[in-house]
Amino acid sequence: NCSMVLKTLHFVTRPLSDEEGNFSLAYIITIHKELEMFVKLLRAIYMPQNIYCIHVDEKSPKDYKAAVQNIVNCFENIFISSKRENVVYAGFSRLQADINCMSHSKIQWNYVINLCGQDYPIKTNKDIIQYIKSKWNGKNMTPGVVQPLHMKHRTQVSYREYVHSGMSYVYPTKNTKAKPPYNLTIYFGSAYYILTKEF
DSSP: OHHHHHHHHTOOOSOSSHHHHTSOEEEEEEEOSOHHHHHHHHHHHOOTTSEEEEEEOTTSOHHHHHHHHHHHTTOTTEEEOSSOOOOOTTSHHHHHHHHHHHHHOOSOOSEEEEEETTOOOSSOHHHHHHHHHHHOTTOOBOOEEEOOGGGTHHHHEEEEEEEETTEEEEEEEEEEOOOOGGGOOOEEEOSOOEEESOO
16 A cells, blocks of 8 residues: 555655755665565665666565565555566666666656665765765766785686676676776775766
8 A cells, every 4th residue: 555655664755955855866766675674775765856767686585576566556656667587686687676666767866876675875865965966966976996916816717707606706708808998097895886967
């Protein structure tokens, strides 16, 4: 019952300020377990002017997928990615899940923020918007460091994803990669980011 969901969980039903109402964020939330934690996260970051794409891992149980769908059905600005990936931690499928969500969004937004189901915000929606506007206006936030020497092997060979019987991981192959084109420097970074729509 959607009215019960909105009432008992106290979701915000209108923008809390003009500034927030005029600055739409998109969120990608990649989840696979712990429905209660996902609901707490969604409730904490939910604003009616924002858009939310939920990527439910293909490996998740059917009852979990159905429960998430029931929650999502209560909101016009939340949708489930139409293409599900078997997400492998540290694999390309993690990025592909985000790409799927970004490509399926029909609503305009200013920045996209990706999260996993075990994240929880320590800043308000307004704090996030003001930080983006003051320090990162028009820029992407992709934290990273130059690749440490002891980690060079991670980018010198190709990796494959393995999914079997509920287990998933990446493993190195014997295929050596070509050097980066145009003398590019390889950076290591987080799987999490804030990106502009233009990017």
